[in-house]
Amino acid sequence: MVCRSDRAKIPAFSASGDYDAVVIGGGFFGCKIALYLKEHLDRVLIVEREADLLQRASYTNQARVHNGYHYPRSLLTALRSSVNFPRFVEEYRDCIDNTFDKYYAIARVFSKVNASQFQIFCQRIGIPIEPAKNEISSLFNPALIEAVFKTQEYAFDAVKLKQKIREELEREKIEIWLNTCVDKVQETTSGKIKVLIRETESERCLRTRYLFNCTYSQISQILKASDLPTIPLKYEFAEMALVDVPPELKSIGITVMCGPFFSLMPFPPRGLHTLSHVRYTPHYYWQESENLTIKAHEAYSQIRKQTNFPFSIRDTIRYLPIAAECEYIDSLWGVKTVLPQSEVDDSRPILFKQNPKLPNLYCVLGGKIDNIYDIPRELNGLHLIEGV
């Protein structure tokens, strides 16, 4: 294996191709982790496959800054979200859309909570809840919706988030390689980790002391290619329809609880709403096991992307007749990656895992954006050491 670390792409100040830490994946988690690492380490690099940062899960999601409402069946998760919410809103004030009203509606049939349970739950964890005004609740079909509540929940703008984070990265002089895909990683005799990068006709590599695999749906793929112990994850091939809503719905977001229902959330980067539906957003599910990994990215590019909008909108109209006036624009597609339950206890709702065979390799996966606040504690426990 020839290491050609002198390629033009590698900036001068790390001409050796040696780093203190390399982060694979320039999503929200990878970027934030690089920033945390930079507080302790000198040379930190982000390697991102796409042409820009925050293009995958950090962009193709429901943009919901969770405040707890979503989790009436897990008090701890709800409480934790409600604690992170003000922090996130404060830190990313410029990237938050709080100009809309957020309503939670409770379905009569097939719902796992009823209106009074939901209300008590919100009061118990101390998040704002009040009955919606008549002009809003009258938009819903009373035969199917028991009650509508006004709540406090915001949306984040992934494009503004990207800009803000890019500025931070620049300020901290963190190196970023875009359009660069990591193939696999290897242990070296010097105790460092070699990172192999796929290029059209050749391979390139660099060396690092610490390596962070923050590739979300690709975490297992890289481990597998490197012959390292994998983490069995669950995946959902997800579609969210982007719709232009009628004027009555322009400045509101709606989520129907708690079961096979829908959510109509503002999607700030496009000035549209995403329509997601518990039954129709996931097109496929798959689950890895110890010896079976699935190439999520290849699956993603091969799967026929035929929209489920005709399904999700019809169900939505039953609950919210005015949704009949929604115009379908296009869809966001992505592979949602779900933490294996065995790796999560409620006190640590993220995956932060040291590789048993390669101790300086860590895999990090956050189930939702605000889980970022659970990362520093994990990093502080590492006692990172600098030096080559």
Next chain:
Amino acid sequence: MERSDCFVSVIAPVQNDARIVKPFVEEVMAVLRQSFTNYELVLVNDGSTDDTSVVVSSLLRDYECIRLISLSRSFGADVAISSGLDSVIGDFVVVMIPESDPPQLIPELIETARNGKDIVIGIRRDRNDEPVWMKAGANLFYWLCRKLFKIPLIQNSTQFRVLSRQVVNAITQVRDKSRYLRLLGAYVGYSSQTFTYDFIYRYRHRRLKGVVELFDNAVQIIVVNSVRPLRFASYLGLFASILNVLYIVYIALVYLLKERVAEGWITV
């Protein structure tokens, strides 16, 4: 054939149908795929005690757009169908019984519905497969409904039917515990049409309902859908009261007019 651009939902209640559910699903899906751009099949497991749910679970993996609703116990086909109605999303909804209703008729029935009939109701051509007592019972039942209780039940109508979205919405507004859907359809007041068809037999021997179940069913339909039984009860009560009053008068007269009445006869 050109696929017609509408969304069709099929609801089928299944109960201990492990043996026939697979061929049923195969046929329905073939018809739906061929005829419509969007469709779904909702199977409602009405408390089966055989492997129906196991068979259906494997079918869920093999076909797109199939859903399963499982009821906690057996509630009967009407409740199973109405919980399907609570969940389907189609522009037109076909209700059918896997054992007896032919999926091949679906496109034609949907066509009828699309041409402006909100309810298209299936009628079985004959009851030749039933024993004499059952036919007689059915005839008596329909006669009673028509003549005595004034319930607008169509003779030999089955569950096989098509409902438009408007009708489904109207039916799901009715929050009545005992829903006899064949009638609810008639009550919500939309334009309807019937069609006559022959049962198919997926079981070699048709599974007939027990006498008790049928009788129970009949009583329920009558009691829930007609005020007449209540009236009859009232009249009966009134009649009995009048008899009583007459009897009291008679006793009083006996006491006043007769001279030798046995001791205690009046006060007993």
